[in-house]
Amino acid sequence: MLRGVTEALPGPSAPSPGAPLRSPLGSNLDGVRQHNLGTVLRLVHGTPGRSRSELTRVTGLSRSTIGALVSELSALGLVKEEEPREPTGVGRPSPIVVANPDVVVVTVNPEIDGVVVGVVGLDGTVHRRARHTTDAPPTAPEAARIVADQLEGLATPSGTGLRVAGVGAAVPGSVRVADGVVRMAPHLEWVDEPFAALLEEATGLKALVANDASLGANAEHLFGAGRGIDDLVYFNGGAGGIGGGVITHGRPLAGSSGYAGELGHMLVNSAGDRCHCGAVGCLETEVSQARLRDALGVDDLEAASVDAEPLDAASRREVERQLGYLAIAIRNAVNVLNPRRVVLGGFLGALLGLDPALLDAEVRAQSLAASAEQVEVVRAELGAAVLTVGAAELAFTRLIADPIALQR
Numbered sequence: 468m469l470r471g472v473t474e475a476l477p478g479p480s481a482p483s484p485g486a487p488l489r490s491p492l493g494s495n496l497d498g499v500r501q502h503n504l505g506t507v508l509r510l511v512h513g514t515p516g517r518s519r520s521e522l523t524r525v526t527g528l529s530r531s532t533i534g535a536l537v538s539e540l541s542a543l544g545l546v547k548e549e550e551p552r553e554p555t556g557v558g559r560p561s562p563i564v565v566a567n568p569d570v571v572v573v574t575v576n577p578e579i580d581g582v583v584v585g586v587v588g589l590d591g592t593v594h595r596r597a598r599h600t601t602d603a604p605p606t607a608p609e610a611a612r613i614v615a616d617q618l619e620g621l622a623t624p625s626g627t628g629l630r631v632a633g634v635g636a637a638v639p640g641s642v643r644v645a646d647g648v649v650r651m652a653p654h655l656e657w658v659d660e661p662f663a664a665l666l667e668e669a670t671g672l673k674a675l676v677a678n679d680a681s682l683g684a685n686a687e688h689l690f691g692a693g694r695g696i697d698d699l700v701y702f703n704g705g706a707g708g709i710g711g712g713v714i715t716h717g718r719p720l721a722g723s724s725g726y727a728g729e730l731g732h733m734l735v736n737s738a739g740d741r742c743h744c745g746a747v748g749c750l751e752t753e754v755s756q757a758r759l760r761d762a763l764g765v766d767d768l769e770a771a772s773v774d775a776e777p778l779d780a781a782s783r784r785e786v787e788r789q790l791g792y793l794a795i796a797i798r799n800a801v802n803v804l805n806p807r808r809v810v811l812g813g814f815l816g817a818l819l820g821l822d823p824a825l826l827d828a829e830v831r832a833q834s835l836a837a838s839a840e841q842v843e844v845v846r847a848e849l850g851a852a853v854l855t856v857g858a859a860e861l862a863f864t865r866l867i868a869d870p871i872a873l874q875r
């Protein structure tokens with residue numbers, strides 16, 4: 468049976484994902500200890516592990532302090548120590564500290580025709596990712612019930628030993644992160660749905676909810692095409708439209724309520740069509756997966772063969788039209804946010820792949836020279852798992868901010 472640790476995590480009134488986790492130095496000894504435990508856990512989370520000596524070097528803490536922190540995290544069941552896989556030279560090898568893969572987050576991503584449920588370990592392993600098809604867009608209570616059913620499925624007669632640290636949900640819409648209320652998800656037809664509360668009621672676990680593309684941006688920043696890049700802008704194109712997320716100074720930009728980063732509703736054509744949001748000429752009305760598919764005559768835009776196909780004149784015109792409007796959106800992001808990298812996911816990655824030189828030239832020609840001189844436009848790396856990884860991170864961020872809470 469799963470052992471829930473629902474009481475362990477802070478409630479939905481805790482700070483938004485974009486807020487600082489806590490001050491660098493705690494206000495008292497407990498605060499410092501908690502901060503240091505979180506620092507070590509953050510360094511091993513999502514990695515194959517790090518040696519004690521590496522942790523000592525990276526944190527600047529003493530060997531004995533690192534030893535005490537690792538022992539405490541081990542006692543909390545959050546990390547394990549393993550012998551190094553390869554000899555490290557002369558002397559006694561330093562054991563490798565690895566995140567415990569059995570501490571997991573359950574993830575949810577409701578879509579227009581189904582719900583994707585995942586299980587992700589603290590070490591970054593995606594243990595499971597399954598799609599449950601629905602005949603119509605799932606309602607919020609229905610999506611919560613599907614997640615609860617999956618939790619039952621995770622239990623085995625012998626017990627899996629998994630410890631669930633919470634539920635993280637990635638929703639294609641505007642989400643008030645403070646209480647996990649989905650204000651508007653147009654393609655799901657959800658308005659003011661208290662999704663976090665519904666998930667908590669259905670599963671008995673703490674649930675956190677945020678906008679899908681914002682979570683995707685954070686996932687690419689931590690584990691994908693934005694690794695090591697502190698300032699990036701992420702555009703993700705899907706069947707339902709274009710979402711976005713911004714990482715600035717290494718942290719997700721949330722805005723006052725969590726709605727920041729709606730890059731798909733940036734104005735790119737003042738003479739364009741009316742968008743479902745009510746405005747005219749949004750990026751997602753000009754650049755669309757359906758129109759690109761029609762122009763290219765392919766079902767799967769992300770297939771490797773798409774960019775190798777020679778294009779006829781009409782297809783080429785549509786590709787250039789969409790690349791032109793995408794360049795305008797990227798120009799706006801570059802001039803406003805000065806990112807080091809722009810990451811394009813979903814069908815936008817395929818669009819980039821059709822003519823990367825043209826998009827790069829358009830972005831550079833239009834942007835302020837100083838703002839654009841260091842920017843790179845690249846394709847996302849995490850593929851279909853990006854929202855599962857991003858949603859898991861939402862709950863892991865809370866756990867890392869307060870590792871002791873697991874035992875309270």
Ligand SMILES: [Zn+2]
Binds near residue numbers: 732742743745
């Ligand atoms: Zn719009």
